[in-house]
Amino acid sequence: MASETDRPLKSPPTMADVAELAGVSTMTVSRALKKGGPISEKTRRKIMNAVDELGYVLDQTAGTLSSKRSGFVVALVPSINSSNFADTARGITEAIENTGLQLLLGYTDYLIEKEERLVESMLTRRPEGIIVTGGRHADRTRRLLSAAGIPVIETWDIPDNPIEHVVGFSNAAATNALVHHLYGLGYRNIGFVGGTSNRDTRGADRRLGYAQAIEQLGLPRGRVISFGKPPISMEQGGEAIAHLMSQWPDVDAAVCVSDLSAFGALMECHRRGWAVPGRIAIAGFGDFEVARCSFPRITTISVDAFEIGRAAGDLLLNAIEASREGRRIPPELMLMPFKVIQREST
Amino acid sequence: MASETDRPLKSPPTMADVAELAGVSTMTVSRALKKGGPISEKTRRKIMNAVDELGYVLDQTAGTLSSKRSGFVVALVPSINSSNFADTARGITEAIENTGLQLLLGYTDYLIEKEERLVESMLTRRPEGIIVTGGRHADRTRRLLSAAGIPVIETWDIPDNPIEHVVGFSNAAATNALVHHLYGLGYRNIGFVGGTSNRDTRGADRRLGYAQAIEQLGLPRGRVISFGKPPISMEQGGEAIAHLMSQWPDVDAAVCVSDLSAFGALMECHRRGWAVPGRIAIAGFGDFEVARCSFPRITTISVDAFEIGRAAGDLLLNAIEASREGRRIPPELMLMPFKVIQREST
DNA sequence: CTGTTAGCGCATTCAT
DNA sequence: ATGAATGCGCTAACAG
Secondary structure (H helix, E strand, C coil), X not given: CCCCXXXXXXXXXXXXXXXXXXCCCHHHHHHHHXXXXXXXXXXXXXXXXXXXXXXXXXXXXXXXXXXXXXXXXXXXXXXXXXXXXXXXXXXXXHHHCXXXXXXXXXXXXXXXXXXXXXXXXXXXCCCCCEEEECCCXXXXXXXXXXXXXXXXXXXXXXXXXXXXXXXXXXXXXXXXXXXXXXXXXXXXXXXXXXXXXXXXXXXXXXXXXXXXXXXXXXXXXXXXXXXXXXXCCHHHHHHHHHHHHHHCCCCCEEEECCHHHHHHHHHHHHHHCCCCCCCCEEECCCCCHHHHHCCCCCEEEXXXXXXXXXXXXXXXXXXXXXXXXXXXXXXXXXXXXXXXXXXXXX | CCCCCXXXXXXXXXHHHHHHHHCCCHHXXXXXXXXXXXXCHHHHHHHHHHHHHHCCCCCHHHHHHHHCCCCEEEEEECCXXXXXXXXXXXXXXXXXXXXXXXXXXXXXXXXXXXXXXXXXXXXXXXXCCEEEEXXXXXXXXXXHHHHHCCCEEEECCCCCCCCCEEEECCHHHHHHHHHHHHHHCCCCCEEEEECCCCCCHHHHHHHHHHHHHHHHHCCCCCCEEECCCCCCCHHHHHHHHHHHHHHCCCCCEEEECCHHHHHHHHHHHHHHCCCCCCCCEEECCCCCHHHHHCCCCCEEEXXXXXXXXXXXXXXXXXXXXXXXXXXXXXXXXXXXXXXXXXXXXX
């Protein structure tokens, strides 16, 4: 057996090599390699032996060119370190598993300019469909996506003017519901903790929903702390809650833009000896594992990130299948449910 | 302007279309599209106009075939929901940013059989290099990787018999160091909390390091709780610590296989009124954000997951560049540092 | 600086 | 059930 250090630098074997070794044509090899091909069991076996002997691996690159099917699907998420979008990515992965499709994943870093560059570079691979996060995009991104002629799905949001399909929910409505929930519990001086810039449009929508609810309920306005650039971290959640309390000592509840910041805020409260929810109630967004496990457990909005990915993946599969048959399915708007999860922190 | 609903179903424009519109040959278009190509500014401008007008996007699939460079790099990680490996993925992403290389990411789910399938399907895209997690693989995985003739990097571990390059550290040595650290603090009845199966070889190595240290220090053995299949969750960490305490009430410190389980254990202690570190000390592994922010903050082993990715990415870039020039760089073994971070939980 | 020729490795289409 | 011819869209190599 060859030592593993003298690994080949030459190009790998081709289908023609396999065909020659098996004594058949390349076409027969091609058919033998895809399941369900019309091949006699005998020749298939011969071919498989040749494949093993040569260590042959199909070159999809070439296949793509001639079949005009790349087998790629792309998904763009803001970040992969937020378990939120990681779950969505997992949902997509699971949906396309065993379909022969490959996921090309990209991180936009919450920047629509980066999204634009990513879309362009991804289209270069001729994906058969694409899933993006959010409903705000650069103009050119929209143009590129429309011109690509492939199914497009926007997620995690309800865009005013969707590109094509949508799988999401209203971040504003969800946060609004959370504030009303806190109101129902008796809280009257409700603050908001979020990131600074408007990079994170979902964060901005949540703030909007908060402001609307405050307005509707006639509660004191302006108790908003903006801290750090999104995604706001645990650490920053801790700093933000300290600011909030020192600026408006009468605040009795804090709505945080995500469970991460809510958790950071909660731990800071522990540290400072502020009872939660006695002195101040804390609520988050996202129903992350950390919110379920912390002490006290954190009241939050649950949105099934995994399910968003799964649903988007399934929808994309349908659209791709239609597209392969020359059809096109009508634009779909899938509203995903959210709900307030009441826990010990409020 | 065409409405966005009547999106084209026809195939996108080709380089030939651009060439015709610009009145040049396809070769000139090709050169204009890669920066640094020998092109007069005038023709380049003409071509770019044609590109814009047609909404042309380069088809890398075809380029790959003729240039024999896919521009792909693959990375296989156990899971993307562990912030650990997400950080490594981010490090790789950052390392290859602006190199024209594209990351193909796959999740093995901690299963070497799934890794095997992934390797095979990824090789189908003719990646120029591959980064895998850990040092244990299926035999066929090793064979496929060796036969692929591309640079291979194993990470997060120090394999006994590396395939080629390694960027990692010894999980056993790190955990061993942590136990010695706890010993130094005066703890004598040290337990271990980890997952059940041996799917997670890094987890198994950590347990091994724990056992070795216990042996070396002459401490009471066997205080090990195995709970849930890896990656062990926060929730399971909580359950595990309860088991540990009920089974060996004399335990005064718990080493957890990861910060996630350590955090879950910590919160369970809060819940049950066990003072940390007064009644029991808790230590984790990985230096996750949650360990830095929790109350009390958790003693842990810090390994720079991001840096592992970054270093592996850089190394891979070197190897790929060499490979493109027909050279091969000698197998490298990069030992990444780890250190015990003493915090309030011990 | 630009064009011509050739071919990458496979799947489609049409034969047989 | 198998084979032959053809071309996918691009870039390498060479020519001018």
